[in-house]
Amino acid sequence: MHLDERAELYALGDLDERERRDVERHAASCPACAQRLAESCETAYALSALLPDAGEPPGLPGQAPARVRGTWSALAAVAIAAAVVLAIVTGILLQRLDAQRSEIAALRAPQIALAQGHFAHVPLRAQAVAAPRGKVIYALDRSWCYVLIDAAGPYQLWVRRGGGWRDAGTVRGNPAYALVRGAVEEVAVSAPGAPQSSALLRASLPAVAPSGVR
Amino acid sequence: MLESAIRPSRSEEGESALHEPRLEQIYREHGRRLLAIAAAIVPRDEAVDVLHDALLTWWSRPRLYDPTRGSIGAWLAMVVRRKALDRRRAAQRRVVRERRSLEERVIDPEDELVARDPVEIAHLRRSMDALPAEQRQALQRAYFGGETHVEIAVALGLPLGTVKKRIALAMRRLRRDLMEGDDRASR
Numbered sequence: 001m002h003l004d005e006r007a008e009l010y011a012l013g014d015l016d017e018r019e020r021r022d023v024e025r026h027a028a029s030c031p032a033c034a035q036r037l038a039e040s041c042e043t044a045y046a047l048s049a050l051l052p053d054a055g056e057p058p059g060l061p062g063q064a065p066a067r068v069r070g071t072w073s074a075l076a077a078v079a080i081a082a083a084v085v086l087a088i089v090t091g092i093l094l095q096r097l098d099a100q101r102s103e104i105a106a107l108r109a110p111q112i113a114l115a116q117g118h119f120a121h122v123p124l125r126a127q128a129v130a131a132p133r134g135k136v137i138y139a140l141d142r143s144w145c146y147v148l149i150d151a152a153g154p155y156q157l158w159v160r161r162g163g164g165w166r167d168a169g170t171v172r173g174n175p176a177y178a179l180v181r182g183a184v185e186e187v188a189v190s191a192p193g194a195p196q197s198s199a200l201l202r203a204s205l206p207a208v209a210p211s212g213v214r
Numbered sequence: 215m216l217e218s219a220i221r222p223s224r225s226e227e228g229e230s231a232l233h234e235p236r237l238e239q240i241y242r243e244h245g246r247r248l249l250a251i252a253a254a255i256v257p258r259d260e261a262v263d264v265l266h267d268a269l270l271t272w273w274s275r276p277r278l279y280d281p282t283r284g285s286i287g288a289w290l291a292m293v294v295r296r297k298a299l300d301r302r303r304a305a306q307r308r309v310v311r312e313r314r315s316l317e318e319r320v321i322d323p324e325d326e327l328v329a330r331d332p333v334e335i336a337h338l339r340r341s342m343d344a345l346p347a348e349q350r351q352a353l354q355r356a357y358f359g360g361e362t363h364v365e366i367a368v369a370l371g372l373p374l375g376t377v378k379k380r381i382a383l384a385m386r387r388l389r390r391d392l393m394e395g396d397d398r399a400s401r
């Protein structure tokens with residue numbers, strides 16, 4: 001059966017998961033409906049012209065460092081691709097990537113492949129009045145997490161894996177951010193040299209995605 | 215220059231999950247529109263999260279987007295609306311939020327619009343105004359008020375099927391209008 005009103009509701013993001021899959025499955029084998037779906041999406045997008053302006057989205061990355069070109073290996077290129085996402089998320093300049101130390105490491109290709117788009121983000125909760133804002137973006141398969149702090153570093157990063165807390169190194173940059181590989185259950189951020197127990201920010205990374213994230 | 219610098223070599227990565235990172239370019243071109251779309255549905259700080267979610271979804275699984283189904287901007291707009299509606303539904307389940315009144319949700323002509331092109335704005339406004347009143351109302355609530363067809367049906371005391379039909383008819387009429395406009399422009 002061809003798509004009825006579902007083509008338009010699909011374009012408006014107003015179908016449940018099952019209906020959406022039905023629509024996509026049908027469009028994959030019916031060129032007429034695929035065309036109609038495309039036109040519905042274009043119409044919905046065109047309508048956005050009449051929406052009130054919500055301003056420039058934050059964190060457009062700055063100029064990339066010129067030395068990136070031609071001198072980096074493919075693997076470094078992957079790390080830079082990850083950094084572009086980071087940059088977009090918090091407005092960080094790309095050259096901060098090489099400032100990462102110890103457990104904070106560049107994301108590698110296999111992990112990106114593993115991540116497969118199953119990620120979620122949780123806010124870092126303030127533990128002190130003067131704490132900065134921040135959030136953690138993490139892969140649900142626990143292969144990586146980004147820690148993003150909306151303030152100039154350095155900060156001390158702590159991660160908990162299984163039983164105990166470990167010093168994961170210093171988070172630098174302005175805003176400060178770090179990429180941590182491997183399974184992390186909890187994240188804490190303290191002032192440099194301060195213990196984990198006096199953290200400014202904390203987040204636990206739930207195993208199940210918060211609702212609305214997929 | 216950034217694009218070519220960060221594209222992984224095919225030999226090393228094969229057809230991995232990596233995309234060709236046009237992310238920055240897409241963000242520049244469509245970010246403002248997409249943010250406005252999300253902000254019509256959820257508060258602005260959440261709208262930023264929704265936008266990032268949508269971009270990260272594409273970034274990590276680029277094959278979700280099929281170029282034969284329209285432009286990347288239009289596809290992302292659909293993803294943004296879906297994620298924003300999901301998020302708002304989830305928030306409503308947690309707490310009964312104070313909803314903005316319908317009056318407030320109606321677009322004020324004095325508002326600064328996301329579009330800058332007066333011809334584009336005038337054309338769309340004319341198309342909206344030409345819709346039958348009940349279709350315009352349904353589309354306005356759905357698109358500019360960020361309501362689902364279920365919410366609209368409840369609010370207006372109408373059957374679900376009627377609301378769906380009105381939204382769909384309004385969109386189809388706009389689509390015809392827009393395509394005619396494109397024809398005129400290209401002649």
Ligand SMILES: [Zn+2]
Nearest residue numbers: 002003030033
């Ligand atoms: Zn069909």
